[in-house]
Amino acid sequence: MVHDDGPSGLDAIEVVFDDERVVSDAGLLLCATVAERLGLQALADRQVRLDGRPGAGHEGRKVLSLMMAILAGANTIDGCQLLRAGRTGRLLSFNPAAPSTLGTFLRSFTFGHVRQLDAVWDRALAAAWEAGAGPGDGRLVIDVDSFVGEVFGAGKQGAGHGYTKVRGYHPILATRADTGEVLHLRFRQGAANTQRGIDRFCDELIARVQRAGANGSKLLRADSGFHNERTFTKLDRQGWHFSVGLRITQPIRTAIDAIPEERWITLADYPDSGLAQIAETTHHGRRVIVRRVRSEHPGRQLFATWRHFPIATNRTEAIELVEAEHRQHARVEQVIADLKAQALAHFPSGRFHANGAWAAIACLAHNLHRWTVLLGAPHEPIRRAATIRDRLLRIPGRLTFHARRWTLHLPARWPWRNAFTAALTRLRALAAPA
Numbered sequence: 075m076v077h078d079d080g081p082s083g084l085d086a087i088e089v090v091f092d093d094e095r096v097v098s099d100a101g102l103l104l105c106a107t108v109a110e111r112l113g114l115q116a117l118a119d120r121q122v123r124l125d126g127r128p129g130a131g132h133e134g135r136k137v138l139s140l141m142m143a144i145l146a147g148a149n150t151i152d153g154c155q156l157l158r159a160g161r162t163g164r165l166l167s168f169n170p171a172a173p174s175t176l177g178t179f180l181r182s183f184t185f186g187h188v189r190q191l192d193a194v195w196d197r198a199l200a201a202a203w204e205a206g207a208g209p210g211d212g213r214l215v216i217d218v219d220s221f222v223g224e225v226f227g228a229g230k231q232g233a234g235h236g237y238t239k240v241r242g243y244h245p246i247l248a249t250r251a252d253t254g255e256v257l258h259l260r261f262r263q264g265a266a267n268t269q270r271g272i273d274r275f276c277d278e279l280i281a282r283v284q285r286a287g288a289n290g291s292k293l294l295r296a297d298s299g300f301h302n303e304r305t306f307t308k309l310d311r312q313g314w315h316f317s318v319g320l321r322i323t324q325p326i327r328t329a330i331d332a333i334p335e336e337r338w339i340t341l342a343d344y345p346d347s348g349l350a351q352i353a354e355t356t357h358h359g360r361r362v363i364v365r366r367v368r369s370e371h372p373g374r375q376l377f378a379t380w381r382h383f384p385i386a387t388n389r390t391e392a393i394e395l396v397e398a399e400h401r402q403h404a405r406v407e408q409v410i411a412d413l414k415a416q417a418l419a420h421f422p423s424g425r426f427h428a429n430g431a432w433a434a435i436a437c438l439a440h441n442l443h444r445w446t447v448l449l450g451a452p453h454e455p456i457r458r459a460a461t462i463r464d465r466l467l468r469i470p471g472r473l474t475f476h477a478r479r480w481t482l483h484l485p486a487r488w489p490w491r492n493a494f495t496a497a498l499t500r501l502r503a504l505a506a507p508a
Contacts, residue, residue, distance in 0.1 A: 093472070096160035099146045100471030100484055101463075103165045104497055106142065108446050110167045112201045113507030114138060114194070114438075121193040129179035132171075136179045137194070137435060139171040144417040144439040145467060151177045151422045161473040164480070180428040188261070188427055191434040192278075198438065199257070200286040205504055207253070207448040214288045215251035215399075216279070217406035218296040220244055220268055223414070223433075225421050232426035234264030243421060245433060246271065248279050249409045251295075251402065254459075255444050256409065256437040258282060261430035268299035276305055280312050291315065293389075295403040301386070306360065310388060317387040317400040320362065329355045330364055330382055338366070339393070352397050360386050363397050412459040413440060443467075449504065450497030465490040466497065 109115070119134035129136070143154035146162075157163050157170035171179070202208070224242040225233045236244050246268075247259040258279045260271055276294075283292070294309060298319030309316045320326055337353045344350035349368045356362060366380040389396045417436035421429040440459065447454060447462055472483040484491070 094160060095472045095474055097162045097165055097471045097473050097482070098156055098159050099162065099467055100165065100469040100482060101467030101494065102142055102146060102162070103482065104446050104450055104466060104494070104501060105145050105442050106166045107498070107501040108202075108442060108449060108504075109138060109141070111501065111504040111506060112198055112205065112445075114141075114198055114442075115168060116507065117197050117201075118191075118194050121197070122187065122190045124179070124182050124187060127182040129175070129182040133179075135168045136171050136176055137191070137438075138166070138168055140176055140180075140432075140435045141439040141442060142166060142170070144436055145443060145463075147416075147463075147468070149417050149419045151180070164473055165482070177423075180423055180431050181425055183425075183427045183431040185427055185430075188430045188434060191431060191438075195258075195434065195438055195441075196282055196285065199255075199282065199441070201507075202441070202445045202449070203286045203288070205445075205449060207255075207445050208286060209250075209288050209290060211290045213291050213293070214283060215293045215295065216248050216257060216283070217251055217403050218246070218248045218275075218279075218294060218300060219403075219406045219410065220246040220262075220299065221410045221414075222264070223418055223421060225264075227424075229424040230421065230429070231424055232263040232429075236264050237268070243429065243433075244268075246275055247406075247410075247437070248275075248294075249406050251405055253444055253448060254405075254409050254412070255441050256413075259433060259437050261426075261433050263426070269302055272300060272302060272305060273308070276308055280308075280314070293317070293399075295400055297403065303358070306386065306388070315387070315389050317363075317385050317389060317396060317403075320357070320384040320386050322382060322384065326357060326362075326384055329357050329362065330384065333364070341365075341394075352393055354393050357386070361388065361390075362386055363393055363400075365397055408458070409440075413437070415460065416440070446497070446501070450501045451493055454493055466494055469494070 115134035115138050118137040122133040122137060124130035124133060139154060143157050146156055148154050148156060151173050154173045154176055163170045222236055222238050222240050222242045222244055224240050233241055233243060235241050241264060243264050244262045245259055248257045250257055260275050262270060293315040296318045298321045300318055301321050333353045333355050338351040341350040341352060350365060352363060352365050354361060354363045362384050364382055364384045366382045368380050385400050387396055413436060418433060422432060423429050443459060443462060469484055474481050
């Protein structure tokens with residue numbers, strides 16, 4: 075006689091969504107602590123005012139709801155609902171807003187309101203740097219680049235086909251090379267020229283980092299899309315160093331061809347396969363450093379040819395140092411990849427300024443992520459945003475209340491428990507906002 079004891083193995087596990095004490099991402103406690111110490115909600119309440127428009131009221135709570143949801147993995151407005159799962163919201167210093175409320179909030183933004191978010195960003199950066207995340211009197215290296223944020227659907231206001239032939243928006247951003255912070259972003263229409271708005275962008279960037287307390291030397295790096303004599307002159311006058319790629323126009327080509335063969339220096343440690351050499355010349359009185367690269371495996375080409383990469387700079391250090399540091403400009407691509415892997419994988423609204431607000435809030439969330447590590451875990455060798463999330467943020471937990479005390483229960487034997495505990499201790503030691 076055969077007895078049916080029911081399902082076995084994994085099929086025997088009953089699934090019930092009924093635990094009101096579970097939190098989805100316990101590591102949000104770290105980011106929420108930083109946000110509280112920096113006074114971000116009060117900052118947003120003071121600076122962002124949608125008076126008389128739908129979605130007005132409690133603007134700081136809504137900005138923080140979006141930021142925390144993005145940190146927890148939301149890349150759409152509907153995804154913000156995860157903050158309301160179980161007791162996740164209890165880890166925050168505010169009651170998370172519902173997705174429908176947040177959607178109405180974003181759709182109410184105009185260009186002026188996006189600029190108000192810029193003011194929040196400005197003051198948040200200054201507060202974080204004053205708390206210990208800033209360069210202080212040290213050197214500040216900034217990378218400027220643009221990217222295409224792809225969109226789908228015909229209803230995206232302001233989207234267009236740019237130089238990549240991909241339909242989307244074309245933001246320009248500046249990042250801090252050593253920490254990955256986004257220092258400034260300007261949201262632009264999809265068909266925007268790479269240099270559109272670069273003068274105003276540089277003015278705002280220069281003013282922002284100075285207000286935030288960057289007192290040391292400053293270096294701006296960019297690729298040839300930002301080759302602009304007005305920008306060079308502006309940076310010269312402000313006392314900034316720069317190294318910016320040059321477009322190979324006929325005068326530049328003539329200057330490169332005039333470099334004597336004996337002046338080319340072979341790079342022994344060039345990371346890519348092939349032969350790389352550097353030399354320098356001048357153009358319009360400016361120092362120009364040229365790297366030329368010849369592949370050892372030209373593929374279908376019958377003869378290997380040199381490819382040239384000139385940069386203009388006002389730096390006076392050795393050619394090897396200036397050229398090698400300029401190549402590190404590629405770090406900006408990792409920040410862009412992190413943003414695209416998270417909130418900027420989508421632009422959730424059909425309205426241009428709503429998407430501009432979403433992009434600004436996404437960058438604020440990204441920075442809060444970085445500040446959490448800089449202030450709480452400064453010795454952790456972590457650069458990738460995904461690594462930080464997996465180790466410190468996306469921790470399952472259970473929040474209980476007993477004997478008038480809240481306790482956050484986290485998994486036993488969590489591999490990075492010491493890093494989490496040390497970070498929380500450091501962050502709680504930060505001074506509260508005045």
